[in-house]
Amino acid sequence: MRWSRIFIPTLRENPATAEATSHRLLLRAGYIRQLTAGVYSYLPLAQRVLLKITDIIREEMNRIGAQEFLLPALNPAEVWKESGRWEVMGENMFRLKDRKGADLCLGMTHEEVFTAIARDEIRSYKQLPQIWYQIQTKFRDEARPKSGILRVREFIMKDSYSFDVDWEGLDKAFEAHREAYCRIYDRCGLKYLVVEASSGAMGGSQSSEFMVISDAGEDWVVFCASCGYAANIEKATSRLADIVDESGPAAPEEFPTPGVRTIEDLTTFPGGASADRQIKTLVYMLDNRPHIVLLRGDHQLNETKLTDATAAKSLRPAHPEEIKSLLGAFPGSLGAVGVDHLPVIADYAIYGRRNMTTGANRDDFHLRGVDVERDIKVTKWADLRNVASGERCLQCNAALNVSKAIEVGHIFKLGTRYSESMGATVLTAEGKEVPIVMGSYGIGVGRIMASAVELYNDEDGICWPVSIAPFEVVITPANFAEPMQQEAAVNLYKELSATGVDVLLDDRDERPGVKFKDADLIGIPFRLTIGKKLKDGKVELFERKTRSSTELDLDVAVRQVRLSLAAAYERSTN
RNA sequence: CGGGGAGUAGCGUAGCCUGGUAACGCGCACGGUUUGGGACCGUGAGAUCGGAGGUUCAAAUCCUCUCUCCCCGACCA
CATH class of the missing domain: 3.90.960.10 (YbaK/aminoacyl-tRNA synthetase-associated domain)
Structure with missing residues (x-):
């Protein structure tokens, strides 16, 4: 891709209304634009990032045997009334009527629709287990959208649902998801915690959240650096220092x-x-x-x-x-x-x-x-109190940390809450009719993007992990109009592209400073700079994250770039 | 929903208190000089000042209503 032909509207100044780092940088670097409160347009760079993330998600979901669906975002009220959530969801659900006056809503999540399919089509334990997923837009009329794309009213989510005859099957599906999620976040280059979470009023026995520690987050997590204990503050417990009371009067x-x-x-x-x-x-x-x-x-x-x-x-x-x-x-x-x-x-x-x-x-x-x-x-x-930083870990007695975090994923053992209310049952080998045991599992795709920006940035812009960067390499000729530089740049571009590298060629008629600043801002992990040393057969490889550069002979540049990329991928998955 | 703040050119802002017919920087177009970290000179285009109503000879500025956005809180299977 040539820079002159891709739409990257970078801003020289910080947008006034953007507070959160990821919001500010994604706006400034030309990734997103706001349409209205909590609703964003994803521009070409963002779409490339989202596609990289969803590619990783698909690979890992398929690896655990999950099958991709695409369900309607527009839902009839009926299924939601069957599960009882037409009322429960309250104001957070976008509701509308069609021309005949029938009630419809925009899907906030898809337990109901998937359960309806299972109910209508699955009769026997022999058809189980199933894991079904989709990557699709969800709608939630949040009371207060905030922090750019971290808390929005329309967002892309990977949601999956497991269907089993019994709880042992659910345990396996849950574990498979936990492992798949870890691989997904690892491959996206995120630092995250898997924490115990409150199951909430929706029943179910167990749930875990995947959290990225960040001040931009809205959740609080408690974790122990020495033994690995980690829980949402809604669930976390701790040991308190002993207090010895002296005895008081006989009555208050x-x-x-x-x-x-x-x-x-x-x-x-x-x-x-x-x-x-x-x-x-x-x-x-x-x-x-x-x-x-x-x-x-x-x-x-x-x-x-x-x-x-x-x-x-x-x-x-x-x-x-x-x-x-x-x-x-x-x-x-x-x-x-x-x-x-x-x-x-x-x-x-x-x-x-x-x-x-x-x-x-x-x-x-x-x-x-x-x-x-x-x-x-x-x-x-009951245990009612918030754990505070410095209190002792129940497992190992070390001091606990309490930090803000972004919830990037949630896996949930639903049990039979939906299959019972909606009548999704199967016959067991013994010929007994039982409700299907379900799990539900979500990943916020946009939140992965935003979390990566929150995690990896500096005063010059974004520093993407290679695996989800919109481009892996940007080729920056100091002066593209100079024939030697142009020829070298185009050749490198062709050779790298031919070997499957995602490369952006900065062919713009701009001063070098502008090109360097833009490349740093949008956060491409590697930059191949072609400049004055070309006459000695040298180009320069600049690594965004470390700001270190190495001089390369032109004829080994492609090989070296590929080695550096391989090393960067290696690092991000470890 | 409660509290606070803000809407003036594509972006960032000044002007508002104390009414007199819109300014600055960046960006954009054209010409020229430049070319390794957001160049310089010149010329130019671009805003009915969020919307509606009112006061006034005159409203970006004062008054009323309204819409939208941001922040804090409440809320968030």
């Missing part, structure tokens, strides 16, 4: 705390207590019924853990007025001592604690000397 003592509203306030208030000696009292509406939630003062509630622990379908913090009428005080002076008219869900971290301080359910008053076991009627103990 009320004391005035005028103006104290927060845990922090009480730590500095005379007669108060440090945060880890306080009990934090929250009131939540779980399926519209009030519950008290207790945590140690310095701990944060994780709402997903609360949802998982209570199997609640809906959850929200109670409003101050609701709290006042339930407990007699506003937030800031709440406690669970003596409360027996509301369920109390408490985090394990306050189990057995003594001589604690908490609100008195009387505005501007607190209680000290609270023994949890003696004074509070806990109806349910």
Whole structure:
């Protein structure tokens, strides 16, 4: 491909509205353009990257015996009503009506449609197992699209679904996917973690997410560098440092705390207590019924853990007025001592604690000397708190890290949730009718692209891993109008192309500086520079990532480029 | 949905407070000089200032409504 003929609208300045690094660079380097909030056009360079990624995905999916489909993005309401998700998906689903007034939606995911096919066509255990996948556009009406192509309303996803007669079969399909996903992310050159994830309200027994550590991410992951433990913060647990409480009074003592509203306030208030000696009292509406939630003062509630622990379908913090009428005080002076008219869900971290301080359910008053076991009627103990950085790993006792991450993939054991609601069953060898056991597995294709940019960039632009770069090599003659340079450049271009190398020839009538800057910006891994030394039979090979260059004899240049490429591929898969 | 910010030429911005008929840099076109890290000189094209309504002799500027985008939060099988 000649640069003069491919559409690469690079921007000299940073776009004003782009905050995230990947957003800024993909825009500036001419990969993407925004159409509207959360909807992007992929320009030729981006399309080349996406194709490289999807080629890798296809190879690895096919390797585990998966079969590629292409399902409709436009779905009738019926299948979604059958599974019950027409209601569950709520505002996040794009809905529309056709000319006859029938309800339709744009697919957010494809459990329903694939399950409908399985239900209609698969009768016998002999037709199983199956792994079906597609690479297709999904639509989700996100409340807040953000960070360029990281969180969008229309996006490309590889989604696959496994169908088995039994759970052992599902375990195999799940494991096959886990391994395939690792190969895919390895080959794309990403650094990632496989983390335990919350199964959520959708049932199922196990799920893992594939996470790229990045500040641009929206999830938090907890991981242990020494033993490899890794989990989404919605699932992660840790060991806390032991606290020895001295015994307190025989009964809680009320004391005035005028103006104290927060845990922090009480730590500095005379007669108060440090945060880890306080009990934090929250009131939540779980399926519209009030519950008290207790945590140690310095701990944060994780709402997903609360949802998982209570199997609640809906959850929200109670409003101050609701709290006042339930407990007699506003937030800031709440406690669970003596409360027996509301369920109390408490985090394990306050189990057995003594001589604690908490609100008195009387505005501007607190209680000290609270023994949890003696004074509070806990109806349910659960793990509710967010793990914090520096807490100890349960497996090996090393300090845990907590980092932001981009979710690039999610594999999920669904079980029979969809096959049961939609009636997808098979006959077993014994002639018994059983629901098909399913798994569902997703990869965000655009997120792989964005993650690679987040991971590999510098002040000059993007530094793509070779395997997903739009071109592997760019040939840059300092002056293309100069006949010697032109001839050498065109010959190298032809020879490299002939050996299957993806090469871009910068044939533009631009000054060398412009060509170098553009090549760096768009992030081509290798640049063959042809300049003044050509008269001595020399060209230069520049590696984008390391900014190192080596002088090559013209006649070995093709061989050397291919060796360097091979080495770069080798590195990215290790 | 709550809070904050912004819409002026293809891009980045100034002008707005204190109304007087749109400016600068980059990019673009043409001519010339240049050619190893975003060249220089000259000439030129390009904006009814997001939209609608209002105030005024006069509105990018003041008022009202509205649309869109960005950021923080809520939300996110």
